[in-house]
Amino acid sequence: MIAIRHQFHIAAPREAVFKALTTIAGLSNWWTTETSGSTATGGVIDFRFGPVWKNSMKVNEQQENSLLDWECVEGANDWLGTHITFRLDENEGKTRVNFEHSGWNEANEFFASCNFSWARYLESLRQYCQTGNGEAFGSAGYRK
Numbered sequence: 413m414i415a416i417r418h419q420f421h422i423a424a425p426r427e428a429v430f431k432a433l434t435t436i437a438g439l440s441n442w443w444t445t446e447t448s449g450s451t452a453t454g455g456v457i458d459f460r461f462g463p464v465w466k467n468s469m470k471v472n473e474q475q476e477n478s479l480l481d482w483e484c485v486e487g488a489n490d491w492l493g494t495h496i497t498f499r500l501d502e503n504e505g506k507t508r509v510n511f512e513h514s515g516w517n518e519a520n521e522f523f524a525s526c527n528f529s530w531a532r533y534l535e536s537l538r539q540y541c542q543t544g545n546g547e548a549f550g551s552a553g554y555r556k
Contacts, residue, residue: 415514416527418534421506424541426477429507432541433480433498442537442546456485461549467491490522507541509534 422429432438439457440447446460453474459467468486472495473479480498484491494515501508511534516523533548540546547553 413514414516414519414523415512416516416523416530417513418511418531419508420511420534420538421503421508422538422541423506426500426502426507429500429509429537429541430477430480432537434474438540440548441551442540442548443533445548445550457482458486469496488522490516490520490526509537 432442434451436447436449436451436457439451439459444459444461447457449455449457449468451457451471453471455471457469457471459469461467466487467484469482470485471480472483473481478500482496484494484496486492494513497510497512497514499510499512501510511530513526513530536546536548540548545553
């Protein structure tokens with residue numbers, strides 16, 4: 413299977429990064445302002461990107477301040493059944509994030525577009541954790 417992978421550092425404690433990944437308020441500040449649902453293990457989180465796009469993620473696993481795994485249960489066909497995983501650890505006084513969006517069937521044009529978009533949203537996550545201001549879809553700071 414094919415996967416999107418990114419590794420980067422955030423100058424913020426792991427607890428703050430984990431909170432940004434595991435709360436509706438946190439997710440709404442870096443990915444999309446239209447976030448709702450349950451972030452508990454077994455819960456489903458809905459992410460809307462305007463009137464057309466919606467992704468629903470089942471929270472499969474959480475290990476406090478170190479691991480988060482979602483499975484896409486609703487969304488674009490290429491996303492269905494894929495997993496989005498965040499692994500956090502400390503490195504040189506920062507939080508190191510190992511991100512993976514795995515389970516893609518092919519590296520097509522949509523895959524390439526999503527890879528670019530993930531990089532943009534992961535930078536939004538970094539900015540949110542470091543400054544309190546992300547650029548989530550639908551926010552005042554979002555650049556189209």
